[in-house]
Amino acid sequence: MSELSQLIAAIEEDDDRPWALATVVGVSGSTYRLPGAKQLLWADGTSVGTVSGGCLDTDLLRIVDEVIASDTVRFVTYNLSADDDEIWGFGLGCNGVTELLVEPASMARPLLRELNEARRVARPIAVVTGLDGPNGGARLLTGPDGDHAGTLGSAILDGSAVAAASQALRHGGHRHLTLEDGNRAFIEVQVPSPRLLVCGAGHDAIPLVQHGAALGWAVTVVDDRAAYLTEERFPQAAALHRGSLQEITVDDRTDAVVMSHNFLRDTENLRHLINSPARYVGMLGPRERTARIIADLREEGVQMPKASLERLYSPAGLDVGAEGPDEIARAILAEIQAVTRGRGGGPLRDRKGGIHQGPAGESPVR
Secondary structure (H helix, E strand, O other), X not given: OOHHHHHHHHHHHOOOOOEEEEEEEEEEEOOOOOOOOEEEEEOOOOEEEOOOOOOOHHHHHHHHHXXXXXXXXXXXXXXXXXXOHHHHOOOOOOOEEEEEEEEEHHHHHHHHHHHHHHHHOXXXXXXXEEOOOOXXXXXXXXXXXXXXXXXXXXXXXXXXXXXXXXXHHHHOOOEEEEOOOOOEEEEEEEOOOOEEEEEOOOOOHHHHHHHHHHOOOEEEEEEOOOOOOOOOOOOOOOEEEEXXXXXXXXXXXXXXXXXOOOHHHHHHHHHHHOOOOOOEEEEOOOHHHHHHHHHHXXXXXXXOOHHHHHOEEOOOOOOOOOOHHHHHHHHHHHHXXXXXXXXXXXXXXXXXXXXXXXXXXXXXXX
16 A cells, blocks of 8 residues: 555544644655655644654654644754754754655645545646745646646746646656745656556465555456456455456556466466566566577567566566565565666665665755
8 A cells, every 4th residue: 555545544534633744845865755755643643654764753743733723834844964962852863854844634635635536547646835935835736738726826836837747747756846936846746556467366476466555556467267366365456357468558657577387378478578668577487487488489489679688587586585475575576666766676785875866876856
């Protein structure tokens, strides 16, 4: 379940008590969460989600009380870049700055519902929020087509916000925007959940579906065996498809794992996936078996350029000494995450540069 889904579920379960929503809208240096992270907090100290490692919660609850009482938005910056205990009394030395937007339920509730509906129908959406000036807290929502709702205060500001948000939707990732009046805005981008195609409904697919869904993938299980492909076995799956993989559209937000343990079935699945737009294609089994499947496909005239083969990971999974279906599933999902985020999958101890930097050294939004 995604963080957003957890927040929505928590509100639906307990919307009677006053609550507020904290969102990370800027970071600098070493921080626990990146922009876009959210935490739902009730006045009694209970919460869902997190915007820090817990180190900010005590002071954040004080801010939440003020936001609930005033029914107004607050912006707060936590600077933990110094080691002086007198600054916050935390003594953390995290060397990072986190900027938060804390808003009351009256503002956050419609936002979360819009985000949840966009996720439900797989529609990309960008949320532009004013960060300072007279329109701090003002909000505009827009999609890829440029249609928008809400306002930042004027048609000029709205026009530049929609243009910047459209660019952010095309390229992905949250970002800051300096508006014509000199004030800042935060653009939060939500794209449809990535899809995980699990090609095979054997017993070892069960933990892969379970953990994949928990990490936010929309999981589709594909198999032609009705006895295996049941909701009882895969309650977390978004879809169960009995039939051929060729009947499913594969796009560039699709990750696939071939694991039917049947040579002919796996061959057919790889035939459909190898030249598809899928971001990741993994296959269970030894290298020799995969090499035989590739050789058979080539003999049948299937062209497999270097770029296609580079997206094939077999045996699937990071080398963490995984043993058994549950550990193997975790190793596979860790590899998919590393591949799709441009990481090597090695120890952070050996990483050069910041933990949250991208493959080319890109830093998160500041």
